[in-house]
Amino acid sequence: MTNSEVSNDQPDKPASDNDPPNKTAADKEPPDKPAPRLNFKARLRARLQLLGGAIASIAAVGAIAGGLVGYWTVWKTVRTDVFRDKQTTQREATARPDIAPRLSFVVLPFANLNNDPEQDYFADGITTDLTTDLAQMPGAFVIGRGTAFTYKNKQIDFRMLGKDLGIRWAVQGAVQRAGNQVRMNVSLADLSTGRDVWSDRFDGDRTNLAALQEQVTARLARSLNVQLVQAESRRSQMDQSRNPDAVDFSMRGWAKVYEPGTKVTNAQAKDLFDSALRLDPDNTDAMLGKAWCIANGVNSGWSTSVVEDKKTATKLIDQVLAKHPATANAHVAMGSILNYGNPEGALSKFDAALEIDPNSPVAYAPKGIALITAGRAREAFSPVQIALRLSPKDPAAGLWHFFLCHAHAHVHQYNEAIEACRRSINLNKLNWLPYVDLISAYGATGQLEMAQQMLAELNAIRPDFTVQWFHQMGYARSSNPQFLLEYDDIVDGLRKAGVREQ
Numbered sequence: 001m002t003n004s005e006v007s008n009d010q011p012d013k014p015a016s017d018n019d020p021p022n023k024t025a026a027d028k029e030p031p032d033k034p035a036p037r038l039n040f041k042a043r044l045r046a047r048l049q050l051l052g053g054a055i056a057s058i059a060a061v062g063a064i065a066g067g068l069v070g071y072w073t074v075w076k077t078v079r080t081d082v083f084r085d086k087q088t089t090q091r092e093a094t095a096r097p098d099i100a101p102r103l104s105f106v107v108l109p110f111a112n113l114n115n116d117p118e119q120d121y122f123a124d125g126i127t128t129d130l131t132t133d134l135a136q137m138p139g140a141f142v143i144g145r146g147t148a149f150t151y152k153n154k155q156i157d158f159r160m161l162g163k164d165l166g167i168r169w170a171v172q173g174a175v176q177r178a179g180n181q182v183r184m185n186v187s188l189a190d191l192s193t194g195r196d197v198w199s200d201r202f203d204g205d206r207t208n209l210a211a212l213q214e215q216v217t218a219r220l221a222r223s224l225n226v227q228l229v230q231a232e233s234r235r236s237q238m239d240q241s242r243n244p245d246a247v248d249f250s251m252r253g254w255a256k257v258y259e260p261g262t263k264v265t266n267a268q269a270k271d272l273f274d275s276a277l278r279l280d281p282d283n284t285d286a287m288l289g290k291a292w293c294i295a296n297g298v299n300s301g302w303s304t305s306v307v308e309d310k311k312t313a314t315k316l317i318d319q320v321l322a323k324h325p326a327t328a329n330a331h332v333a334m335g336s337i338l339n340y341g342n343p344e345g346a347l348s349k350f351d352a353a354l355e356i357d358p359n360s361p362v363a364y365a366p367k368g369i370a371l372i373t374a375g376r377a378r379e380a381f382s383p384v385q386i387a388l389r390l391s392p393k394d395p396a397a398g399l400w401h402f403f404l405c406h407a408h409a410h411v412h413q414y415n416e417a418i419e420a421c422r423r424s425i426n427l428n429k430l431n432w433l434p435y436v437d438l439i440s441a442y443g444a445t446g447q448l449e450m451a452q453q454m455l456a457e458l459n460a461i462r463p464d465f466t467v468q469w470f471h472q473m474g475y476a477r478s479s480n481p482q483f484l485l486e487y488d489d490i491v492d493g494l495r496k497a498g499v500r501e502q
Helices: 040-066 069-082 088-095 117-135 145-151 158-165 206-223 244-257 263-279 284-300 306-323 328-338 343-356 361-373 381-390 397-410 414-427 433-444 448-461 467-477 481-497
Strands: 104-107 169-178 181-190 195-205
Touching (some): 117 145, 117 169, 117 206, 158 169, 244 263, 244 284, 284 328, 306 328, 328 343, 381 397, 397 414, 397 433, 433 481, 448 481, 467 481
Antiparallel strands (some): 181 195
């Protein structure tokens, strides 16, 4: 679910840390002073804005005629050339977590003023969309949805929130729905003082929810003196569904996706997206949601036909990207499909997602595991660490710590692997993966008593685990020789630890 705001004006000079939040560049210039000429980069960006729209139109025709390869190559080249340093803020914030970036946010879960828990999905969906909108503002650092929702229905000390997350601003709001009418109250709080610096009310129609949300993002950006870049927005460029019930089913489906991932909730989410598509077969948000569920099923071992499911998911994602190439989560979903068997292909998709949304923890984290599988384990630490900086309290944080554990194991950093594996297990004791690398690290370092203790816990979770099965699983994931060499060392550590062969 990706989206961004649109501006037709030339970029303003960024505000300094001492500027009032609502002071614009225009306020600083005398009224009779001529407007400054655009520099080369700005003029190039302005031209590329037009090119981006043209490419999107050409892409739709090209996909129907025969595929997505050509248009995506052009789009990727354009985005790489112009937005090369888009992830600088995220890297710097991870390297220096004690310094909050100037444009660092969290969008707190919007309150549901209907006092009906059945309507929570609606307020949650608006919160998620606004998070994604802000995440695509130039220079922004936006805390991930997973962490933001840990504060739902809780009393919050704003100053403490800023210190805990290393950010400066919090967006909060409330939503009330009466039939097709929607009212949103939104405010922006300065976390250093705990005070609101801006607030407003927005009224609209549920059938045009996209325009309402874009108004909120635009006002937030102006209040912070941020010029929004013209970009292809999921909402502003997508064909809006004319069936509000289809939109409703899709929002309910995404709400299910964000619940704790189980086979049951994944199937329920897929059913909701199917209901949306029956009402509106062209609803690209529902297409993406269905593909996301299928990818989850494939990667979680719930699929009864991996080959067919991958074909179905790929077709759905291609349809989304044919209309809207700059849909970050579509590239994430495609990367997830490719992650097993084609890690290099998966990496290109995760990179594409991050060019569009540099604040996406769900793109950074799997990029780390794809780098390992592609034989580039030493490069895997940075993207996973960025994911954890963006969403430190994410429900998936336990899995992401396993990715760090796995990277350390691949490069023989056994002490660090043991520490990261234990952290992963403490966050989620039901995930069997970190136990394997932990046992291997203990085996490799001769800590056989500790290895046996962990093996007993692994057998309780996964009684069918054997060295031979694990070996076959790794060789099915990748044929990269460096990966296989490192994977064999992990398997050797399991044998030293006394894990049964078969």
